[in-house]
Amino acid sequence: LAGGLAAPLIGRLFDHSGPRMVYTLGLALLGGAFLAAAFAQQLWQFQLTLGLCAGFGIACIGNVPNSIMLGRWFGPKLPAAMSVVYSAAGAGVLILLPLSQVLIDRVGWRGAYQIFGGTALILLLPLVLLPWKLFASGSATLARSAATDLIDEGWTLVSAMRHHAFWALFSTFFFTAVGMFALSAQIVAYLVDAGFPPLQAATAWGFSGVVLLFGMLGVTWLDGVIGRRRSVLFSYAMSIIGIGLLWLLKSYPNVWLLTAFVVTFGSMIGSRGPLITATAMKIFRGERVGTIYGTITIGSGLGSAFGSWAGGLIHDMTGSYDALLLFALISVILGMIPFLVVPALRQ
CATH class of the missing domain: 1.20.1250.20 (MFS general substrate transporter like domains)
Structure with a gap:
């Protein structure tokens, strides 16, 4: 619910600030939410971290920004590109579900959240260093075609x-x-x-x-x-x-x-x-x-x-x-x- 309601805000933020801001914010929110959830003691704390913050973070790295950026590169082939990205979510579930269970068995659910949260925050560094201006610019050939045809x-x-x-x-x-x-x-x-x-x-x-x-x-x-x-x-x-x-x-x-x-x-x-x-x-x-x-x-x-x-x-x-x-x-x-x-x- 939080991710769905946040979607128009994410779209507007992408339009005005670009993908670097959106994806960085999303990963930071996810990492922070998981770390905070590891220390939660009451229901409202889980709702705030895993519900609100994680939902907003997922929206920041989800379908709205992905579709906008892929559309700039693939144009008419956007459905094929999006299907590959969507499919990655299914592959991620296959990997992360058993990994989560292994971590819970070994370090407990709080420890598992700490590991996932810390990993997400560590990934912020390589994420920020990516060539986002190039990613945001899109395909020059597609841009020329769009200027002519669309x-x-x-x-x-x-x-x-x-x-x-x-x-x-x-x-x-x-x-x-x-x-x-x-x-x-x-x-x-x-x-x-x-x-x-x-x-x-x-x-x-x-x-x-x-x-x-x-x-x-x-x-x-x-x-x-x-x-x-x-x-x-x-x-x-x-x-x-x-x-x-x-x-x-x-x-x-x-x-x-x-x-x-x-x-x-x-x-x-x-x-x-x-x-x-x-x-x-x-x-x-x-x-x-x-x-x-x-x-x-x-x-x-x-x-x-x-x-x-x-x-x-x-x-x-x-x-x-x-x-x-x-x-x-x-x-x-x-x-x-x-x-x-x-x-x-x-x-």
């Missing part, structure tokens, strides 16, 4: 918010995040309830980080083959099929259905991100694109927070997962609808 239409945040595409993209981010996060937080418990051993359930869902790499790259490849709209709709169809398979697992728990679910649903988590980002960057191109795109991504932050909370609430109120699955399914379909009906997203 016109800065003078978008401001106010004018963008009056355009139907702004709210279409906002709603896509919001409802998709609601559906995906409502399920993601409950999947391991659901699989255990369906009859799978806890270790098998956790391991199977953990492999979503592996298939995510292929799903994201695959959807981006489809963008160049069948077009952006069809690629996005394909990814939504896969997510919907995955939800259906998850529902079947309750009645027919077996490894084959479980594998099919992980491949269909797990591979599509975040797979639409690079394509939707590229769409927003294309529609609202100009000097204020960072602020505009950052504001649009508030939808993702709000959706992920609301989805996680709503998923748990629905299960607690109904005592089963059927209503939760229906809620997630409807949310994902609502996230898909703008690409079916909104003119700017149908092109």
Whole structure:
């Protein structure tokens, strides 16, 4: 939630101060938050450090600044570049999760936070020394091409918010995040309830980080083959099929259905991100694109927070997962609808 709400501020800061300031601030906040969390004693201290500060820090090194800077270098190939960057997050999870467990076993969770926080602060030195002016300048060839082919239409945040595409993209981010996060937080418990051993359930869902790499790259490849709209709709169809398979697992728990679910649903988590980002960057191109795109991504932050909370609430109120699955399914379909009906997203 903190990262989502901070996104427009990050976009504005990037527009005015450049990437060096944004990435340095983000890494400093992460390092400081982890170190402070190691000494936290009360709940509000964890909320302040790991919730607010870490959330803001992640936003500073996250999708908003990454997409703006990559857009200056890759232009039409932005979806492919973004998919590689997005995929790195999945690879990082595969590495850091077992490393975190090893550190917790050896030095405790407080010691693990100290190590991660100290490492982040040490990395500030090489980060500051990077050639940020070169990174921020972008490709000269792309800049000349953009000057010839693309016109800065003078978008401001106010004018963008009056355009139907702004709210279409906002709603896509919001409802998709609601559906995906409502399920993601409950999947391991659901699989255990369906009859799978806890270790098998956790391991199977953990492999979503592996298939995510292929799903994201695959959807981006489809963008160049069948077009952006069809690629996005394909990814939504896969997510919907995955939800259906998850529902079947309750009645027919077996490894084959479980594998099919992980491949269909797990591979599509975040797979639409690079394509939707590229769409927003294309529609609202100009000097204020960072602020505009950052504001649009508030939808993702709000959706992920609301989805996680709503998923748990629905299960607690109904005592089963059927209503939760229906809620997630409807949310994902609502996230898909703008690409079916909104003119700017149908092109």
